Amino acid sequence: MDLMEIDDDVYIDRHRSMEGLVTKVDFQRRKQPSRCVSVCLGLLCAVLLAGNIGQFIYYEIFSHPASGDPMQSGYVQDRPQSSDNNSAAERKQLETRLTNLTTEKDQLHQSYDSVTAERDELKVSFNKVGNERDMLRAATEQLQSNYSDLQREKEELQTEFSTLRSNRDQLQSTYTSLKTNHDQMQLSYSSVTAERDEFKASFNNLQTEKDQLQREHSQLESNHSVLRREKGELQKKIDKIRARPCQTGWSKFDISCYFVSSVFKNWTLSRQECIEEGADLVVIDSLEEQEFLNMLMHKGQNVWIGLTDSLQEGTWMWVDGSNVTTKFWQPGQPNSYNRNQDCGENIQKTPGVGQWNDDGCFAVQNWICEK
Numbered sequence: 001m002d003l004m005e006i007d008d009d010v011y012i013d014r015h016r017s018m019e020g021l022v023t024k025v026d027f028q029r030r031k032q033p034s035r036c037v038s039v040c041l042g043l044l045c046a047v048l049l050a051g052n053i054g055q056f057i058y059y060e061i062f063s064h065p066a067s068g069d070p071m072q073s074g075y076v077q078d079r080p081q082s083s084d085n086n087s088a089a090e091r092k093q094l095e096t097r098l099t100n101l102t103t104e105k106d107q108l109h110q111s112y113d114s115v116t117a118e119r120d121e122l123k124v125s126f127n128k129v130g131n132e133r134d135m136l137r138a139a140t141e142q143l144q145s146n147y148s149d150l151q152r153e154k155e156e157l158q159t160e161f162s163t164l165r166s167n168r169d170q171l172q173s174t175y176t177s178l179k180t181n182h183d184q185m186q187l188s189y190s191s192v193t194a195e196r197d198e199f200k201a202s203f204n205n206l207q208t209e210k211d212q213l214q215r216e217h218s219q220l221e222s223n224h225s226v227l228r229r230e231k232g233e234l235q236k237k238i239d240k241i242r243a244r245p246c247q248t249g250w251s252k253f254d255i256s257c258y259f260v261s262s263v264f265k266n267w268t269l270s271r272q273e274c275i276e277e278g279a280d281l282v283v284i285d286s287l288e289e290q291e292f293l294n295m296l297m298h299k300g301q302n303v304w305i306g307l308t309d310s311l312q313e314g315t316w317m318w319v320d321g322s323n324v325t326t327k328f329w330q331p332g333q334p335n336s337y338n339r340n341q342d343c344g345e346n347i348q349k350t351p352g353v354g355q356w357n358d359d360g361c362f363a364v365q366n367w368i369c370e371k
């Protein structure tokens, strides 16, 4: 029974070693002593069986010679005396061998017990190793599961990482584009800001100018009102003067009265004559007045008019202090002939409106007064 149990255990160990953590080499190393012990025990049992059989035969044949069995008695009586001596020697040998075999059997029993104890220890160790293997297997399965989970998580992380890297690249591209746009907008903003400042300065200048113009416009409107009022008053005076008749010997034109002398005097005395009449030498300031005077004079007549450059040579002025605006100089005049022509005269022309000439103030001729 013990041999069968050992063989069964070996079979189980072999089976477990194929699927467990115990390697085949360890199994072979562990299996070798068990097989030797089994063979030794088999041989020992066979020897013990043969010894028992021999001992049984010895006791049955040689230890009971006085047996009542006729067959046995006849057999013993028939053997010779030498054979008895040999048998005693053999018996002694057999007893010695039996004693040896008994000793060997006891030793084998002890070895068997020792081997059994060792087997039990091995069985305990095997069970312990089996438990450890089961724990390692469970741990391995857990590790496998964890590995699978980690592998799956790694793949998910890899996918997520790829997505994040793609998003990062897109964001980088978008950032670069936005940066470029930002820089352009910054430049545009700076340019627009500079233009705005220029416009603001121009606006302030325009505002100042507008305020100034507004003040000037208000002032002009005020002056215009004053001038319009003065114009109205002057117009009334002009109308009154225009309606006033001239004294005898004087001719009316517009608002003035004119007198053409019939005697000759130089320019200075001629003017003195006019002043004594409350007038002055004529001042001609329009084409109509020039035409009127030309019509008032007789053909080819020369008359002094209120024109002189005696204060500054070449600068002709009217006797009332006004500048000469409308001019009717004869071609080539004024020429200040002999450098002593500082007084102006009007020469009647037909057709035409008459012409001016500078002449010596000492010359005596007619004159025309205006008042």
Ligand SMILES: [Ca+2]
Pocket (backbone or CB within 6 Å): 256, 282, 283, 284, 285, 289, 370
């Ligand atoms: Ca006049």
Ligand SMILES: [Ca+2]
Pocket (backbone or CB within 6 Å): 309, 313, 314, 336, 339, 340, 341, 342, 343, 358
């Ligand atoms: Ca002159």
Ligand SMILES: [Ca+2]
Pocket (backbone or CB within 6 Å): 333, 334, 335, 336, 337, 341, 357, 358, 359
């Ligand atoms: Ca002249």
